[in-house]
Amino acid sequence: MHHFKNPSFELIRHDVVEPLLLEVDQIYHLACPASPVHYKHNPVKTIKTNVVGTLNMLGLAKRVGARFLLTSTSEVYGDPLQHPQVETYWGNVNPIGVRSCYDEGKRTAETLAMDYHRGAGVEVRIARIFNTYGPRMCIDDGRVVSNFVAQALRKEPMTVYGDGKQTRSFQFVSDLVEGLMRLMEGEHVGPFNLGNPGEFTMLELAQVVQETIDPNARIEFRPNTEDDPHKRKPDITKAKDLLGWEPKIPLRQGLPMMVSDFRQRIFGDHKEEDTATNTSSS
Numbered sequence: 001m002h003h004f005k006n007p008s009f010e011l012i013r014h015d016v017v018e019p020l021l022l023e024v025d026q027i028y029h030l031a032c033p034a035s036p037v038h039y040k041h042n043p044v045k046t047i048k049t050n051v052v053g054t055l056n057m058l059g060l061a062k063r064v065g066a067r068f069l070l071t072s073t074s075e076v077y078g079d080p081l082q083h084p085q086v087e088t089y090w091g092n093v094n095p096i097g098v099r100s101c102y103d104e105g106k107r108t109a110e111t112l113a114m115d116y117h118r119g120a121g122v123e124v125r126i127a128r129i130f131n132t133y134g135p136r137m138c139i140d141d142g143r144v145v146s147n148f149v150a151q152a153l154r155k156e157p158m159t160v161y162g163d164g165k166q167t168r169s170f171q172f173v174s175d176l177v178e179g180l181m182r183l184m185e186g187e188h189v190g191p192f193n194l195g196n197p198g199e200f201t202m203l204e205l206a207q208v209v210q211e212t213i214d215p216n217a218r219i220e221f222r223p224n225t226e227d228d229p230h231k232r233k234p235d236i237t238k239a240k241d242l243l244g245w246e247p248k249i250p251l252r253q254g255l256p257m258m259v260s261d262f263r264q265r266i267f268g269d270h271k272e273e274d275t276a277t278n279t280s281s282s
Ligand SMILES: NC(=O)c1ccc[n+]([C@@H]2O[C@H](COP(=O)([O-])OP(=O)(O)OC[C@H]3O[C@@H](n4cnc5c(N)ncnc54)[C@H](O)[C@@H]3O)[C@@H](O)[C@H]2O)c1
Pocket: 014, 015, 016, 017, 029, 030, 031, 032, 033, 034, 035, 049, 053, 071, 072, 073, 074, 128, 129, 130, 131, 132, 133, 138
C-alpha cells in the first residue's frame, strides 16, 4: 500500500499458474500459500502454484534473460533427522501426507529451478526460508507467532498443538529481506538457509509472548496436526561465508515490533472480527 504513490511502482494482480509476459530484470518468486491453514485448504491449487507457477516464472526468466529467485522453505527438510539442518541434508519428507502439497511442491520447484539453470542457463537463486514473522503479517492465517500474539492480545488462550516441545527458529522479516536481496545480487546459486538459529520450543515461544504482552496469558493444549516436524533450526554457515549475511534481530527484540502493529490493527479503527483458528507450528 505504501508504494502506490511511487510512479515507478506497478501492481499487477495475476495468478502465476497462468503464463505472464513482462519485461523484467529480476524475478523474486514468492507466490504460494504459505500458512498451513491456507496451503491445506486447496492442496491441488498449492501444488499447481508450486509446480506450474514456478514453471511459468522460470519460462519468463528464460525468455527475457531475467535472474530468478525462488523462495523455498525449511519444509524441504521435512521432519529432519539431522539437526541443525545444513543445505546438504536431503530431508525426511512424507510424499503422501497433508503437508506434501507444500513440502513436495517446494522440492519440485527447487528441481525445476536447477534444471532451468543447468539446461537453459537461467541465472537462479534458491533461498530456504525458516519461520519468519513481523509487522503487517496476516493476523489470523494460523501461523504460530501471529496466532499466539493475536490470542494473547485478545485475552484468549494461546493454542499449543501437541506437547509444545517441538522447536522452531524465528526470524524477523527485515533480516530475511536483507538476506534475499544479498542472495539476488550475489553470484551464488544456493540453496541457502535463511533463518535465525535461535531455537525455541512452542512453550518457550508462549513464554516470550507472555513476557511481551501479558504475564497471565493462558495456554491451551490441542492435539497436534499431522506430520508436524519435531524440530527445526538452520545451520547458516553457508550464508555467513558466501553472502556475508546473518540475522541481527533476536526474538525478544523483534516480537515487540510485531505486537505494537498487531495491537493497532486489532484494537484500532479496523477491528478484526474473526478469531484464530486451526494451526501448526509453521
Ligand atoms: N513466512 C515464512 O515463515 C516462510 C517460510 C518459508 C518459506 N516462505 C515462502 O515465502 C513466500 C512468501 O511467504 P509469506 O510468508 O510472505 O506468505 P503470504 O501468504 O503472506 O504471501 C504469499 C502470497 O502469495 C500469493 N499467492 C498464492 N498463490 C498465488 C498464485 N497462484 N498466484 C499469485 N500469487 C499467489 C498470495 O496471495 C500471497 O499474497 C512463500 O513462497 C512461502 O512459501 C515463507
